[in-house]
Amino acid sequence: MANPASALDRLDQRLICALQLDGRAEPGRIAAALGVSVRTVTRRLARLRETGVVQVVLVPHAADEAVGALLLRVRVLRGRVAAVAEALAARSDVPFVDVMLGGQEVSAVLVSDQPGRDRLLYRQLPGTDAVTETTVHAVLHLFADAGQWRAGLLTPAEEAALLEPRPADGPSRRLAAGELDELDRSLLAALAVDARSPATALAARLGAAESTVRRRLHRLAAGGLLRTHVTVDPRLLGMAVDANLWLSVPPGRLAAAGAALAAHPQVHGVLATSGPHNLMAAVFCPDYPALYRFSTEVLGPLGADRVETAVVGRAVKRAGVRVLLPRL
Template sequence: MDSGTADTATVLDGLDRRLVCALQVDGRAEPGRIAEVLGVSARTVTRRLARLTGSGLVRVVLMPDARQAAIGAVLLRVRVLKGKVDTIAHALAARPEVPFVDVMLGGQEVGAVVLAGDGARDRLLHSQLPATGAVVETSAHAVLHLFADAGRWRAGGLTPAQEAALAPPPPSTPAPQPDGLDLRLLAALAVDARQSHAALAAAAGAPESTVRRRLHRLAAGGLLRTHATVDPRLLGMAVDANLWLGVPPGRLAAVGEALAGHPQVHGVLATSGPANLMAAVFCPDHGGLYRFTTETLGPLGVDRVETAIVARAVKRAGVVLPRRA
């Protein structure tokens, strides 16, 4: 995930990394709560978070519950003419129903996730993409089961006790049907999920007390999941890869669940097509990717691995990312 800064690998120190990990657990956690869990002063947390979010190094956005939307979604792989990859990647990223877009190593393949109904999906695949003249080949694989999405990724910088202390309460009521005010609040949080109650009240045109009650109701219904978008290089992860795996059917559920809890994995999906499982992973370097393949996938009984390394993330969790410097 791109931050748009040069030499980002050395930007974050240990405390900054733990703060990012805290935002992964709960993107709306108050500085005082984070400070108490991490054992530092609230002033330090406030200052550090202001620098991280104000500089654009970290962006916290609302992430819809993908458990429903993901089933039947499409994992799209598009091979394009040389020199046309940016055109296709940014055209896909401009579509609201496409929350993830990657340019793969080699510069002639774009990967994307498409959340759309049959009609919009078919128009994209059969009419709009071929009409550009830049598309050489398209493959589309349906998502059959979601084991973990990007909102579940934890970089491993916190202890289990710290993660548990920061975790928001699980949903306690059925998801409400949002009304006009709810939708305005959700739209504001989709841009910046760390906005204060006062800022949200101003944006939504409602009293702050009402906004607090509505946010509590939305959280109780599981509609306030957040995602901390950050360049993984800032967390020591220089290699981003999509692994298309072949797993014996009797092992598919067990392997998917095992990978979903791995700190290097930021997405695991059962899919249609030649591979029946796709895992998105972050690794410290290419040697780390090799070790992940041999030491993590090997013992799980994975039969086949196709490794597609991401050269550049264009859009993640609905956020279009700046180009790397």
């Protein structure tokens, strides 16, 4: 089987890494940081977006939604997993869906109010003859989320150039929902679908003056509301193995273990949870030997009493966006 990472060259991968740092970074700033022409950056980014390789969307601050969210592990009859995964992915309150290796388990994250939660857990899933068992874990604490993961293909100097402070209008604190008007909410809704939409396109779409839209975007950015996430198949960045690690850690070590995992560059999510395992970590690895080394060298010193490794066979939905591996 061909290596999916070969579909992108090194510059494509580095451009994706630049978007991971700032999903709305202008081509000129990316070009200056990476030492390539603006024309090359513009052309390459357009191709990556048009082919569906990369989707950049707005995401809420994970801490706002994470605590109280539910992690679902749904056991499914063989041959029925695709239908269950698709049904879950179609829900707006399910931002993450994975099919686990072996094709008999679907992993999902549910962020819903109580009525929506109860309908899914007590009526819809039990009422589906394809589902044989559902295990539910409540998120108790967030150590790191998917939006913080970086593929690590940029130098420290390049990262610093992309992250250097820029002047912005408006407050330096988080804006509250009550401080937003109809135009603010319309801008956020448009950027939730395509966070790289330029001010000119947003102004035309919303019927507002471009200067007004630019001022509002500066204010929303300064108010911490333009947090972006790059949805891309990790295999295209050389990460062939995606695994969920369920750990049982003594309570006295839980905080330290979670913090240690959150700081590791291969980890793209760490949560303290309810249930027999009290810590879940999602990790990207280049291959299975690397996953073994992660287990022995990173997990080993954490003092976990028990570790379950569940390998993802196919990512269906990440951060509210369907994940595809398009042909380039």
